[in-house]
Amino acid sequence: MDSDEGLAPAVRSILSTARERGGGDRVSVDARPLSTALARAEREGLVPVVAEIKPTSPTTDGEHAVDPVETAEAMVDGGAAALSVLTEPEHFGGTPETLRRVREAVDVPVLRKDFLLREEQLDTVAADLVLLIVRFLNDLEGMVTAARERGFQPLVEVHTEAEAERALAAGAELVGVNNRDLGRLEVDLATFERVGPAAGGSASLIAESGIETVADVRRMREAGADALLVGSALMDGDPRSNVRTLATAEQQ
Secondary structure: OOOOOOOOHHHHHHHHHHOOOOOOOOOOOOOOOHHHHHHHHHHOOOOOEEEEEOOOOOOOOOOOOOOHHHHHHHHHHOOOOEEEEEOOHHHHOOOHHHHHHHHHHOOOOEEEEOOOOOHHHHOOOOOOEEEEEHHHOOOHHHHHHHHHHOOOEEEEEEOOHHHHHHHHHOOOOEEEEEOEOOOOOOEOOHHHHHHHHHHOOOOEEEEEOOOOOHHHHHHHHHOOOOEEEEOHHHHOOOHHHHHHHHHOHHHO
């Protein structure tokens, strides 16, 4: 793994606890294809939204005390093409059991959102996709391969053009460009506009973080986003209505 130098204290803390977590028995998954879900949303005239169930995070105030299954069902009813579920416990309030319950309740692809550093950590819970963050993985290609051997679809997250090149070299077919930097934890939608072209072409692009309004959705789509991963903006108020507003942004 790369050095923690330059990372925000909260990110260093997340990594410290992630290094201590192991796995379980080997997981084998018959994954629901994200590509199919994105194409279905497009056919229905919707912006493909990956809606995140986010109890809390180091960059938000307070917690969202919601039933994750009810929230997941509301998001799908609102037009979410896929879901993202946190399984990191100490900083995001997630659990593998929450993901298990959500995946059993819905029929859309579900992403496991966590900080995975070693192959054994893939063997925790069945999901359709797993997040792999380039900055934290020396053997990115090995983790991509290990994820696919279990049936997972790896979503490879990048923050820079150089990381995008690493992702493509490792065979990534799904690339997430995170608009939140890992140093100051500040969000800048221009990140996707800058990094996206370096990651596009052979991979589907997902814009992550900082997407809150219809204008944000349109901006990311115009920059080439095939889908949007949205968390905090959906958790306040009615998640069904919140998803519907963003998913229909190009109809408004």
